Amino acid sequence: MRRFMVLMSFATCVLLSLTSVLFAQSLQGPIPDQIRTTEEALKAGYLMVSGLGVGGNRPHPGQKEVMALRAAQILAYRELLESLQGITISSETTIENAMADEKVRAAVEGVVRGAQTVSKSYDPQKDVATVYVRLPIKGSGSVMEMVLPHLQTIIPPPSETLYTPPADATPAPTPVPTPPVVPSADGLIVDVTAHVFRPALINRILTEQGEILYDPSKIAQEILVERGSGDYTTDTGKAKAILSERGSSNPITIQAKGVARRTDVQVSKEDATAIFTANQETSFLEGAKVVFVLK
Numbered sequence: 413m414r415r416f417m418v419l420m421s422f423a424t425c426v427l428l429s430l431t432s433v434l435f436a437q438s439l440q441g442p443i444p445d446q447i448r449t450t451e452e453a454l455k456a457g458y459l460m461v462s463g464l465g466v467g468g469n470r471p472h473p474g475q476k477e478v479m480a481l482r483a484a485q486i487l488a489y490r491e492l493l494e495s496l497q498g499i500t501i502s503s504e505t506t507i508e509n510a511m512a513d514e515k516v517r518a519a520v521e522g523v524v525r526g527a528q529t530v531s532k533s534y535d536p537q538k539d540v541a542t543v544y545v546r547l548p549i550k551g552s553g554s555v556m557e558m559v560l561p562h563l564q565t566i567i568p569p570p571s572e573t574l575y576t577p578p579a580d581a582t583p584a585p586t587p588v589p590t591p592p593v594v595p596s597a598d599g600l601i602v603d604v605t606a607h608v609f610r611p612a613l614i615n616r617i618l619t620e621q622g623e624i625l626y627d628p629s630k631i632a633q634e635i636l637v638e639r640g641s642g643d644y645t646t647d648t649g650k651a652k653a654i655l656s657e658r659g660s661s662n663p664i665t666i667q668a669k670g671v672a673r674r675t676d677v678q679v680s681k682e683d684a685t686a687i688f689t690a691n692q693e694t695s696f697l698e699g700a701k702v703v704f705v706l707k
Contacts, residue, residue, distance in 0.1 A: 485543045529544070600703070605706065
C-alpha cells in the first residue's frame with residue numbers, strides 16, 4: 413500500500429510538471445517587437461508593449477503560473493497606458509494632456525482594457541511570465557475610434573484661414589480639338605525628410621503663409637477613424653503602394669517647404685495650387701488619401 417501511495421505521489425508530481433510545461437507552451441506565441449512611440453505606432457498602425465510578472469511564494473506550481481501571468485497582464489496594461497499617453501494629438505498636445513478631461517480619461521482607460529493580448533509565456537524555472545498586448549491606432553476598437561469623438565472640446569479650432577487659390581490659378585477653357593486626357597491626381601505624397609516632423613493623430617498641411625490646405629479634423633469621422641490623418645512611411649515607393657491600396661493610381665508628390673509647430677507641414681504656393689486644383693476633381697484630401705514620407 414505504501415509503495416502504491418509513493419508511486420501515485422510520484423505520478424502526480426510528474427503530471428503536474430508536464431501540465432505546467434504544456435500549459436506554458438500552449439500560451440507561447442511568437443515574440444513581437446515592442447512599438448511604443450508616436451512615430452513607430454503611426455507607421456505600424458498599432459502600439460505593442462509587454463509586461464513581466466512573477467508567481468512569488470505560492471505552494472503550488474499552477475498557482476505560481478496563474479499569479480505570474482496575472483501580474484504580467486496588469487503590468488502590460490500599465491505600460492500600454494504610459495505609451496498611449498505619449499501619443500501626440502496635434503502640435504504640442506498629447507493624449508496625456510487631453511486626459512485632464514474626464515471623458516477623454518474614461519475613453520483612454522476603456523481602450524486600454526480592450527487591448528488584444530497577442531502572446532503569453534511562462535518560464536517555470538525562473539518563475540517569470542511575459543505578456544504582450546496590442547492596441548490599434550486606427551480602425552475598429554482603435555485609439556482613433558475611442559478617443560477622437562471626445563477631442564473636439566479639447567483641441568481649439570484652427571485660427572488660420574482656409575486656402576483659396578489665386579484668381580489666375582483657374583484652369584483655362586479646354587481648347588478645341590480636345591487634347592489627350594491626362595488623369596487627375598487622386599492621392600498625395602508629402603516628402604518631409606528634409607525637416608523635423610512629428611507624426612500625430614492630427615497632421616495638417618498649410619501654405620507657407622499659414623493658410624489651411626488640409627485639416628483632417630474636418631474629415632468625416634468614419635474616414636478619420638479608419639485612416640487617421642493619412643499614412644507614414646520612409647520610402648516613396650511604399651507610399652505609392654499604400655495609396656494604391658486606397659484606390660489611388662495617380663498620386664501627386666511634393667516636397668515640404670517647412671514644418672510649423674512640429675506637426676503641420678508647409679508647402680509652397682505653387683504646390684498648394686496644384687494640390688487644391690487636383691483635389692477639386694478627385695477629393696482625395698476628403699478621403700485622407702495622404703502619405704507622409706519621413707526620414
